[in-house]
Each structure stands twice: as structure tokens, then as C-alpha cells.
Amino acid sequence: MVSLYTSLSSSNSNNTKQHFARRSFLPEHHKDLWKIETGFVRTFSYLEDGTTVALGLWGPGDVVGKSLSKLEPYQMECLTKVEVTVLPLEEWTELTETLLAHIQQAQELMIIRSHKKVDTMLIKLLAWLSKKFGSEVEKGRLIDMRLTHEDLAEMLGSTRVTITRVLGQFEQEGLIDRLSLHRIVLREEEIWYYEI
Secondary structure: OOOOOOEOOOOOOOOOEEEEOOOOEOOOOOOEEEEEEEOOEEEEEEOOOOOEEEEEEEOOOOEEOHHHOOOOOOEEEEOOOEEEEEEEHHHOOOHHHHHHHHHHHHHHHHHHHOOOOHHHHHHHHHHHHHHHHOEEEOOEEEEOOOOOHHHHHHHHOOOHHHHHHHHHHHHHOOOEEEEOOOEEEEOHHHOHHHOO
């Protein structure tokens, strides 16, 4: 599969910052890694039948790149506007830490997806997102990643319709507040019974 991307900067020199638009793809450079300075990126692959398989969600300070995976295809989609720094693989001294971060995130997502019920998977995913990427606000923790219902469904192996229904249920139960632009406030004190 050919990766389509839209770079807002055409500079390609080492350690140069580049900007990418929301829903564009980072190029698959086999000898470079991308360090995310601002914004959020999701990594994913596809099964033969076209099913999307979520591999990770990454934010400021995280490092992604095609050379960290043997999967084909391996895509890196910008969920928001993203600024990245190019890191030549042979010069990257923190490769062990980067690989450990990828392994740990894969394990965390595997545990979340192992729950039997979609509502449990979704509340666990929202809790994980709020801890990793959220910021404290008056009513809880804001997840400001602009994840669509389709994005959440793909991460959990569910459908957009089911995710929309469960998010509506969570909102009625007072577990979350849904804001414009696909932002969610998770009321952490209200989700204790899902943690049991």
C-alpha cells in the first residue's frame, strides 16, 4: 500500500523539524525515525480483509518509524497537526528506551483489547488515554486528541455504531463529558466500578 502524506515543509535534512497536516501520513523512511514534538500520531496496519489493526498512539516526546516494525503495511497517521524532528536511525542513541516504550504500549493495548465487553474495553482505553495524554481540567481529565468514533472502534476491533452507543451510555451515566471536535473529559472518580 502506498503511503500518501502531506508535508507542510519540504526540508528533509537531518534533525530538521517538519510539519504535517491532520489526517496526513508520516513518510516511511527506513533509515530515519520521527520524534514527535507536538501533536498525536497513531500507528496501524491492515489485515488481508482490510480490517485496521491499531498498533499504538503516540504524542510529544514519543518516537515512531517504519524501522521499528516488520509489519507490512505499517502506517503512521497524524491525528492532529504534527511537528516532528527527523532522527537518523544510526545516530539515535536511545533506541533501547524507544523499543521498550513500543513493547510496553503494545502490551497495555493488548490487555485493554482482551476484555470481553466493548463497554469495559472502551472505558479502559479512555482511562489509559487520559493517563498517557490527558490534562487536568475542572471536571476530570481532558483527552484532546480528536479521536473519532471510527478511530476508537478500530483500536478496539469494534464498530463505529457500537462505540457511539457506548459513549452515549457513558455520558448518560456521568462517566464522561463529550465536547466539540471529538474531545472527551473523563471523570476518573466515576469509573472506579469498571476497574473492579
